[in-house]
Amino acid sequence: MADARHYHRLPSPLRMKRGGELLHAQLAYETWGTLSPHADNAVLILPGLSPGAHAASGPHDPSGGWWEAIIGPGKAIDTERWFVLCVNSLGSCKGSTGPASQDPATGKPYGIEFPELTLEDAANANQYLLDALGIARLACLVGCSMGGMTALAQMLLHPRCTRAHISISTAPQAQPFAIAIRSLQREAIRLDPNWNNGSYDDAHYPEAGMRIARKLGVITYRSALEWSGRFSRIRLDSDARDEDPFAFEFAVESYLEAHARRFVRSYDPNSYLYLSRASDWFDIAEYGGGSVAAGLKKICIEHALVIGVDTDILFPIEQQKAIADGLAEAGAQVDFVALDSPQGHDAFLVDTDRFGAEMRRFLDTLDTTGSVGV
């Protein structure tokens, strides 16, 4: 299978925020476009929880990426102008080191012996990659969902890492509704006997738990409004109920089932647990004496675009507004855009026309070094 990923070796040991360390860890990433001689045209994209580094197609991997509509020649993130990178988060399972990776100490997968992971650790790992590539300062750091929290951490811990920032459908701290959802997803995985305290294999895989976790994810990634229009009360053309009185009957049920089926075996359950918990832990207020605004005020960037949608129940629009206000307070020139996309949290993956238009407009105002043009 085509694979365009590069792998960057992180310092060993890699010391982590909560005291643990990793030996011989690596980050997987892909790139598109060409880095300028002054290394001043780089745009780093940090995805949400589940996608890997393959954000777009390219010569080494022509398959469509998770943000194919956004990244490419002449697209919103124009690879003829920008050197675009997308990183698979530390702790994930798409090429970067995570709980499914081999523990050098035992020769077996880490499982839950993987050290406690925070989004700050993921942010630091990203920064090591930029340093190694000679990118002293990004033109723009783009973070979506969980990646948006990692981006905030990276800008806070590495104040000069970027000139501009695009923050998409994310939050400055985890709030209790999102914590409750994620906690329940983790509980579903952990209650599956096959999870077995993190020791499973393909033959004994916590599939039931992962199905529930993923379906709950999809439910909270979309919106009631979208589904009412899309599925209404359409029924499946199936007679499965003859055999199973509780078989799926409505179109929305088979939609969730298809999503779960695509995901379940493609994502490591322990990675899910670690990144989910890291998202709960994230709180920019830790850096501001308990205040989100004070935490955000420590971020030094020139220009930001903050986008959210008002049907997002997982990362409500008020949280994007808080980011926009905080970055403005910190001295950045901030565009805040609340889209009325019906697709909820996932809108940035689906309503790419509107998200793309906003990003294109924003990126067009930056000169090649990420500053606002005159």
Place this chain on the structure above:
Amino acid sequence: MADARHYHRLPSPLRMKRGGELLHAQLAYETWGTLSPHADNAVLILPGLSPGAHAASGPHDPSGGWWEAIIGPGKAIDTERWFVLCVNSLGSCKGSTGPASQDPATGKPYGIEFPELTLEDAANANQYLLDALGIARLACLVGCSMGGMTALAQMLLHPRCTRAHISISTAPQAQPFAIAIRSLQREAIRLDPNWNNGSYDDAHYPEAGMRIARKLGVITYRSALEWSGRFSRIRLDSDARDEDPFAFEFAVESYLEAHARRFVRSYDPNSYLYLSRASDWFDIAEYGGGSVAAGLKKICIEHALVIGVDTDILFPIEQQKAIADGLAEAGAQVDFVALDSPQGHDAFLVDTDRFGAEMRRFLDTLDTTGSVGV
């Protein structure tokens, strides 16, 4: 333990909408106040999925009921004026016949041999009770959540059963977001190996599945807004994480846990499956040639109060608006009240001050026969 429940024997066989029948079935109910000589002061309350008939305390059961703040002498539903009844839904497990009841044909619990249940069946059962009590016409029929759908069914199938109606946080049909949530709750129960195709006992009980189902319920019964104010990021004072790296850490997690613990062993999992599926099936449009409005137009009442809250994600306020519009179109005088209670779907159980005030005002306008006074 004190018990104020009465039991009404339903006709045997009781024929059901989808073709099945029940032998020797019964309905559990409680009453408060005194039926007037003309039997014209009766108010019937239909609860949501989980509560039983014990809506309020009384001489035979002094323990607090699920709507204690609303029902009683001098309260919003004034038992000095009204003869108040509350019925445990057919199919539930709080005294009425349901899947946990003994099947006369086998002497064992029905389990999933219980016939397919609809809210129309529950509505018909309620009507048999009223007939037996000599209540030709209710002064007011009150339905909350699932009970609100049953109430719509009862008014549609028995057009002269009530003069007035209070509709609370309910829907004229199940929409795909609610179907998705309920489908996932049912899946969690059915995936629990202890569910065992509906054959379990106390020693082999699908506790894990029920915990997930209940927690998901609680998450969708409340609102992100309320939880942000109530729990913020408060952490538990616990060192459980020393032993279990994914132990609960946030206050919101222990709140969900406490809710699940109270519920899990007190509610029959098969009842949950049956009533949950019945809620998905409910669609007033079936009676209106595919149109909700046309279905509602068949309901003949004089006066209605329709209440919802705008933070309800399970039964969105637009659905209560559709009920109000449809009943008005049908000729009723309708008060529609959209409360901004932060508690989401559960607000009618929590924000009893505001719900009570609206109901009191509405009931005060009715004469003792449920008509609007002059």
